[in-house]
Amino acid sequence: MVKAVDDVNxxxxxxxxxxxxxxxxxxxxxxxxxxxxxxxPTAGDILYSGKKLTKKNLxxxxxxxxxxxxxxxxxxDPRATVKAIVTEPLQKLGWRKSQKNEGVEKVLNLVGLEYNxxxxxxxxxxxxxxxxxxxxxxxxxxxxxxxLDEPTSALDASVQxxxxxxxxxxxxxxxxxxxxxxxxxxxxxxxSDRMLIMYAGEIVESGPTKQVMSAPKHPYTQALLKSVPSxxxxxxxxxxxxxxxxxxxxxxxxxxxxxxxAMDICRKEDPKPRKVEDEDVACWLYK
Amino acid sequence: xSTPDTGExxxxxxxxxxxxxxxxxxxxxxxxVNLSVVxxxxxxxxxxxxxxxxxxxxxxxxxxxxxASYSGGRLMLDGKNVATMSNREVVSMRxxxxxxxxxxxxxxxxxxxRVDAQMLEAIRSRARHERVxxxxxxxxxxxxxxxxxxxxxxxxSIITRYPHQLSGGQIQRVVIAMGLLMRxxxxxADEPTSALDVTVQxxVLKLLRELQREYNMSIIFITHDxxxxxxxxxxxxxxxxxxxxxxxxxxxxxxxxxxxYSQALIKSVPRTTKDQGRLTTISGAPPNMLNPPDGxxxxxxxxxxxxxxxxxxxxxxxxxxELVRCFLHGGTTx
Numbered sequence: 079m080v081k082a083v084d085d086v087n088x089x090x091x092x093x094x095x096x097x098x099x100x101x102x103x104x105x106x107x108x109x110x111x112x113x114x115x116x117x118x119p120t121a122g123d124i125l126y127s128g129k130k131l132t133k134k135n136l137x138x139x140x141x142x143x144x145x146x147x148x149x150x151x152x153x154x155d156p157r158a159t160v161k162a163i164v165t166e167p168l169q170k171l172g173w174r175k176s177q178k179n180e181g182v183e184k185v186l187n188l189v190g191l192e193y194n195x196x197x198x199x200x201x202x203x204x205x206x207x208x209x210x211x212x213x214x215x216x217x218x219x220x221x222x223x224x225x226l227d228e229p230t231s232a233l234d235a236s237v238q239x240x241x242x243x244x245x246x247x248x249x250x251x252x253x254x255x256x257x258x259x260x261x262x263x264x265x266x267x268x269x270s271d272r273m274l275i276m277y278a279g280e281i282v283e284s285g286p287t288k289q290v291m292s293a294p295k296h297p298y299t300q301a302l303l304k305s306v307p308s309x310x311x312x313x314x315x316x317x318x319x320x321x322x323x324x325x326x327x328x329x330x331x332x333x334x335x336x337x338x339x340a341m342d343i344c345r346k347e348d349p350k351p352r353k354v355e356d357e358d359v360a361c362w363l364y365k
Numbered sequence: 366x367s368t369p370d371t372g373e374x375x376x377x378x379x380x381x382x383x384x385x386x387x388x389x390x391x392x393x394x395x396x397x398v399n400l401s402v403v404x405x406x407x408x409x410x411x412x413x414x415x416x417x418x419x420x421x422x423x424x425x426x427x428x429x430x431x432x433a434s435y436s437g438g439r440l441m442l443d444g445k446n447v448a449t450m451s452n453r454e455v456v457s458m459r460x461x462x463x464x465x466x467x468x469x470x471x472x473x474x475x476x477x478x479r480v481d482a483q484m485l486e487a488i489r490s491r492a493r494h495e496r497v498x499x500x501x502x503x504x505x506x507x508x509x510x511x512x513x514x515x516x517x518x519x520x521x522s523i524i525t526r527y528p529h530q531l532s533g534g535q536i537q538r539v540v541i542a543m544g545l546l547m548r549x550x551x552x553x554a555d556e557p558t559s560a561l562d563v564t565v566q567x568x569v570l571k572l573l574r575e576l577q578r579e580y581n582m583s584i585i586f587i588t589h590d591x592x593x594x595x596x597x598x599x600x601x602x603x604x605x606x607x608x609x610x611x612x613x614x615x616x617x618x619x620x621x622x623x624x625x626y627s628q629a630l631i632k633s634v635p636r637t638t639k640d641q642g643r644l645t646t647i648s649g650a651p652p653n654m655l656n657p658p659d660g661x662x663x664x665x666x667x668x669x670x671x672x673x674x675x676x677x678x679x680x681x682x683x684x685x686x687e688l689v690r691c692f693l694h695g696g697t698t699x
Contacts, residue, residue, distance in 0.1 A: 101562040204650055234413035234589060239633035239644035246643075261563060264592075268635035268644065291637065305567035306637050307596035309619045314596060316567030319518075320532055 080324045082108040084279045086122075087351070090223070095249060095256040097270035097287065099263055099302075101321055105279040106259050107227060113257060114143050114225050141171065144216035148228035150208030154200040160186075160211050161196040167219045185214040188251075189244060206237035210244070217248060223255045230265060242269055263306055267291050275299045278322055278332040280348075285357030295359045297337045331362065339363055375443055375551050375583045376402040376425060376463075382437030383417075383424055392655050394420050394433070395607045399681060399688065402551065407577055407584035409594035409615070411630075412604035415651055418587050421604070422553045425585070426463050427455050443550060457494055460487070464549040468556035470536035474528040480539055481524045484508040487546045511542040514579075516572055534565035541572070545580065555587045570597055591630055595619050603627045606652055606662040613687030623689040625667045661692070669693055 083105040090096050090113075098106045111117045113124060115136055124131040126139045144167065147153040154163055164185060165178045173181065183193050189210040200208055209229060216224050226245070230238040246269065249256060260266050266273055266287070273290045275283040275298065283296040294300045301317035319336040322328055328335050334344040343362050351358040352365070383395040394417045402408050410418040423429050424440060427447055435448035443462045450458065459465075467473055475483055485504050492499040505524075512520035515538040528536055537557060544552055554573070558566040574597060577584050586597045594601055594615070601618045603611040603626065611624040622628045632645035649666040652658050658665050664674040671692060679696030681688050690696060 101564065206650070235591070235630060236413060236633045236647035239635075240646045242635070243643055243646060262635075263563070264635040264637045267637055268641060302563060303637065305564045307567070307570065307590070307592040308637055309592060309595050309631065309634075310636070310638055312596055314567040314571055316564045316571065318568075320534060320565065321562070 082279055082324060083112065086281055088274060088281065088284070090255060090257060091272075092222070092255055093253050094272060095258055095270045097266035097273045098257060098259045098276060099261070099266045099273060100276035101261060103278075103321060103324070104276040105324075106276050109276070110145075110225050110227055110257060110259050113223075114145055115140055137170075141219065142222040143225065144219065144221040144223070145225045145227065146209070146212045146216050146229045149232050150200075150205055150212050151232070153212055154208055156200050158199065159196065160191075160198050160200075160203075163200075163211060164196075164215045164218055167215060171219060181218050182214075185218045188217070188248065189214045190240075204237075205233050206240060209233060209237075209241050213241070213244065213248070217252065217254070220252070221254075223257065225257045225259070227259045228261065229258075231260070231262065238265075245269065263291075263302060264308075275302070278327065279324055280332060280360065281351065281358075282333065282360050283357060284351075285355075285359075289356055295354055295357060295364065296333075296361050297339055297363070298333045301336075331360075373404040374401050374441075375404055376400075376585070377441045378421075378438065379441075380438035381424070381435070381440050383420055383429070384434050384436040385430075386432045386434070387655070389655050393607060393657065394654065395424070397681070398438070398609050400602055400609060400612055402583050402585060404550065404583055405577070405581045406600065407574075407586060407598045408600045408602060409586040409588060409598035410602050410604055411588060411591050411594045413630075413651060414589060415606075415654075416604040417607045417654075418589075418604050419555055420607075422465065422555050422585060422587050425551075425553060426459050426465050428459075428465070460490065460544075460547040461494055461549060463551040463553055464544040464547055465553040465555065466537070466540050466544060466557050468559050470533050470540060470557075470560065471528070473540050474536060476528050479525060479527055480531075481505065481508060484511070484524065484539070484543055484546065487543045491547055508542070508546065511545050512539070514545060514576070515539075515542045516568075517542070532565075533561055534568065537561065537569055538572070541569075541576070545576065548580075549582065551583045551585065553585045553587070556589070557586075558593060559588070559590070566593070573597060591619070591634060603630065606657060607654060608662060608690060609681075609688070610663065610690045611687060612689075613685075617685070617687060621685075623684060623687060623694055624663075624691050625669050625693070626663050629668075661690075673698070 100106045112119055131139060161182050164182050168178055182196055186193055186195055191210055230241050258269055270287045273287045274281050277298050283299045294303055304315040307314055317336045330345040330347055331349055334340045349360045349362045351360040354364045378398045378400050381395060381398040385392040385394050410421055412418050425442060440447045488504040489499050509520045509524060517523055517538050558569050588594050598615050601615045602609045605626045611618060611627045622631055629645055629647045647666050652662055660676050661674045661679055664670045673692055677698040679690050679692045681690045682695050684694050
């Protein structure tokens, strides 16, 4: 048994962009899949607008959630036309043909593609264009929440900036709520209002993006920020060691073997998140 | 770090051109590339995918596919013309003069051989090359020493493992250690950290910079990430559609980019320390290299495009110690 995500409490507010940041294997995608109702939790509940998610209301809630995946070269059916791809989420919603046609024209326009793309297939499109199609597919059914799982990490820098700008525009226009999963903390800073930092299946720090970025509290967040190469400094100060295997976790705080501030208690007991200013931090340094 | 002005040149390209023969016709992959790498310095090639930065790396160690040809100019590696080396010279050059490491560490090592077997292979081949006898015990010791050099914790145990028992970061360290065993003058690293996590990437970047100094080795670092490039290199070559559009000291290029493409590339990257509002984008897409546009290859996307840019290709000019290929900076129709 692997506890991929453990003892996690999160809230997503309507209309906010929440970034989920962490390294590979930290459980961020598992958490997103849980929220998107693609996995069932072993323990705990997911509430949607105050209602508990059950098998009965699953289909109702799914109408409100859409996803955009990382790799647009794999997430689009290569044999389907753009129109077929974009209208697929509407199949269960009972839209009429004319409504679908109008819908496709509208969303393609919104994501910055001309209407003549509707008859093309993914093979004719560049990576950036494909990701625009994936975004169009996600917003055509006017969902409330869009999960974006590393939507720009397969794209070149200049194309990534186009897609990020587009996502912000769409969010402002339709009051969308985003859960934005990324390993790139600079991208998270650019797009999000709030940030969750995950490490080895747990949320170690969460709070308003500005605060997390300007004064990170958890030693892991601090180390993560010092690891990001930037044009402002040539220095990087990465933490030593590597992420523990989830099958063989260290006792106590999961970060303690790499933490420069590790104390006795860190090796014994796993800290629970505590309020520190506007943030929640799971660290024994803040009591 | 300042650019070493004097010193031995390890690699120089003069007006280098590389063509690919394809079923659709000849594709001009690299065009008029001029650059040099001096002993002990690190240079990065930066650009979007398809700008042929990897082609330039592969051309240096003559690992280009069979349909490629060195169609113009010269590429000199440690005093020898790469295009006209004999096959025997190429074999002895690879590893001992220039060593290449690739993006995906999992595909670099042999999955059915232990790390020690693979590292000893490198030492054996070096012994053959230097015509000295090979002592397995000594070699084993040297291999462990090199793993220590790449800051590998517990090298005696790591060396007895198979690649699948190591993490991505550990494998990349093993590969770098194998490179060091060959004592190369130039290490070419093609996106060596792109498959790694941020914290592990930072560890590898730090390590490469330390090794560059300890071994007085030149490094060519190929990356799409201008942040990583700035972090690792002394000088930076920004590439676009098979051409080097700007080449100069890394700090100068990132702080005061001359070419419109470099400027846009820098502004399009989200920063960890700055509020940006909206990101700068570059409209359009890179050209199809089978049929590149007339004139400057960037003119279809350039915000400062002038009439001449559409007709003629700008020559490289030197400005403030940098090389730049743009009519805005006095490029001529050479």
